[in-house]
Amino acid sequence: MAAVAVVLVAALGFAAQQYWSGRPSPVTAPAVVAPPSMPSMPSSPSLPPSAAGAPAVGGGARIVVDVGGGVREPGVRRLPGGSRVEDALAAAGGVVPGTDTTGLNRARILVDGEQVLVGATAQPGRGGPGSPGGAGPGPGPLSLASATVEQLDGLPGVGPVLARHIVDFRTARGGFRTVEDLRQVDGIGERRFADLRGLVRP
Numbered sequence: 001m002a003a004v005a006v007v008l009v010a011a012l013g014f015a016a017q018q019y020w021s022g023r024p025s026p027v028t029a030p031a032v033v034a035p036p037s038m039p040s041m042p043s044s045p046s047l048p049p050s051a052a053g054a055p056a057v058g059g060g061a062r063i064v065v066d067v068g069g070g071v072r073e074p075g076v077r078r079l080p081g082g083s084r085v086e087d088a089l090a091a092a093g094g095v096v097p098g099t100d101t102t103g104l105n106r107a108r109i110l111v112d113g114e115q116v117l118v119g120a121t122a123q124p125g126r127g128g129p130g131s132p133g134g135a136g137p138g139p140g141p142l143s144l145a146s147a148t149v150e151q152l153d154g155l156p157g158v159g160p161v162l163a164r165h166i167v168d169f170r171t172a173r174g175g176f177r178t179v180e181d182l183r184q185v186d187g188i189g190e191r192r193f194a195d196l197r198g199l200v201r202p
Contacts (some may be wrong), residue, residue, distance in 0.1 A: 063078070063080075063111065065088050067118070071118050072095075075092070098202075143200075144170065158192075158196070
């Protein structure tokens with residue numbers, strides 16, 4: 001009986017061991033590893049809100065400038081903020097060939113409401129030196145390629161309307177090749193052409 005009891009105890013112990021080793025064990029899911037984040041660039045307190053070298057005007061702002069003188073399409077142009085004189089010239093169709101741009105700074109940043117005159121000399125002062133009584137232009141012949149409406153208005157016998165006709169003719173024909181081309185402008189007859197012939201140049 002003792003031997004039988006020992007055998008039974010051994011059998012129960014073996015069965016208990018097999019049951020314990022065969023039971024399902026819980027599985028732990030691996031931890032999710034987040035991708036490394038890009039380090040944020042530190043802001044330099046010495047830099048202004050606008051980047052160095054960038055225009056101070058906001059990217060979404062726009063400016064309005066008046067481009068005149070020796071350009072193919074003079075008039076008012078709307079440009080992005082921070083545009084330069086070169087951008088205004090391109091928007092106006094470019095400079096008319098032969099126009100003197102010696103004193104023009106093409107890299108200058110434009111401001112809203114300004115006027116860019118290409119190849120134009122100082123406007124003739126009405127009643128000032130070189131134009132007694134405001135009846136004549138400044139010293140030397142006036143360039144038809146770059147003269148503004150105001151400058152042409154200062155010529156004898158030329159009013160604002162005729163001055164605008166001259167500028168429109170220049171824009172449509174791409175400039176004046178000779179002074180004789182003035183004969184083709186609406187409003188200029190033989191007598192008026194004779195008065196202007198010695199006061200202007202192509």
